[in-house]
Amino acid sequence: MMNIIVTGGAGFIGANFIFYMLRKHPGYRIVCVDKLTYAGNILTLQPIMKEPDFRFEKLDICDREGVYRLFEEEKPDVVVNFAAESHVDRSITDPSVFLQTNIIGTGVLMDACCKYGIKRFHQVSTDEVYGDLPLDRPDLFFTEQTPLHASSPYSASKASADLLVMAYHRTFGLPVTISRCSNNYGPYQFPEKLIPLMISNALTDKPLPVYGDGLNVRDWLYVEDHCRAIDLILHNGQEGEVYNVGGHNEMNNITIVKLICQELGKPESLITYVTDRKGHDRRYAIDPAKIHAELDWLPETRFAEGIRKTVRWYVDNRQWWEKILSGEYLKG
Numbered sequence: 001m002m003n004i005i006v007t008g009g010a011g012f013i014g015a016n017f018i019f020y021m022l023r024k025h026p027g028y029r030i031v032c033v034d035k036l037t038y039a040g041n042i043l044t045l046q047p048i049m050k051e052p053d054f055r056f057e058k059l060d061i062c063d064r065e066g067v068y069r070l071f072e073e074e075k076p077d078v079v080v081n082f083a084a085e086s087h088v089d090r091s092i093t094d095p096s097v098f099l100q101t102n103i104i105g106t107g108v109l110m111d112a113c114c115k116y117g118i119k120r121f122h123q124v125s126t127d128e129v130y131g132d133l134p135l136d137r138p139d140l141f142f143t144e145q146t147p148l149h150a151s152s153p154y155s156a157s158k159a160s161a162d163l164l165v166m167a168y169h170r171t172f173g174l175p176v177t178i179s180r181c182s183n184n185y186g187p188y189q190f191p192e193k194l195i196p197l198m199i200s201n202a203l204t205d206k207p208l209p210v211y212g213d214g215l216n217v218r219d220w221l222y223v224e225d226h227c228r229a230i231d232l233i234l235h236n237g238q239e240g241e242v243y244n245v246g247g248h249n250e251m252n253n254i255t256i257v258k259l260i261c262q263e264l265g266k267p268e269s270l271i272t273y274v275t276d277r278k279g280h281d282r283r284y285a286i287d288p289a290k291i292h293a294e295l296d297w298l299p300e301t302r303f304a305e306g307i308r309k310t311v312r313w314y315v316d317n318r319q320w321w322e323k324i325l326s327g328e329y330l331k332g
């Protein structure tokens, strides 16, 4: 039995993780901490709000007093930190909140872990901390040994947090693990990220804005595969270790956007090439050999199947994203 604090649990990956854990480990207690920023959606958690093994606490991870109070009440065994500002474009417009939540917030959580004791602090990080890879070197991949070389304020804030996590491990002996994932996709993703934005725009016959030449490559990972990886790391991962989690699935943006048009029966004439993102990373590609060898993890969802399921989910759950677009979700 475990009592797990999941921060950022009203966001995309956090919520999927909570659903996964409640299903997979009946009897585990999950305490979801979320500030409910624009990216958190309490409606996502509505179906589990009354579950006896679930608690929701509206709280900013930078609120030291609030975090300490929660640790005193809950005495968690494990903290999984998903809480983060995560959208690269927003970090280019306004970096400051990224530094606050992603770095200071992580520090506050780890101080609480040191003060009250913990069996594991798990930091959910990103492959973006490694920077990018050239398009003409398909032989290159990010491994856990690849030096940190962040490009955007977002990825620099995540890289800073990773350094802090490792420093708390070395200095205070905090039992930590870090996972660095590639691009996730699946249900409940906020419609500002590539896949849900393109699906919701296509469904409402709006233009599909492709940055630059559309040839940037990402390594797409179905969110449930990512959740399974974190579960394995919590149970069997080695303290002080980093695990890369990738989808073995490199695709360029334009291919994905065309595929979405095809799935939805929408014309490619909706595609509009727009000004490129500043400092736009060219290619991400993860080598997940370590987590495969040590924890026997491999992505199980093929992209063809994952994207079909995802498109279907957005078609069937139109209300969920329409309430986001109208702002109604912020009222709870």
Ligand code: DAU
Pocket: 086, 087, 088, 089, 125, 126, 127, 128, 181, 182, 183, 184, 192, 193, 194, 195, 197, 209, 210, 211, 212, 214, 216, 217, 218, 253, 277, 284
């Ligand atoms: O690699 C993991 C990272 O993946 C996470 O750490 C980030 O939190 C997450 O946001 C994601 O970062 P990206 O910048 O790769 O994701 P995004 O969905 O914003 O963009 C994916 C690609 O699509 C990227 O090359 C930019 C492009 N793009 C994005 C948007 C929103 C477009 O061409 N048009 C768009 O409107």
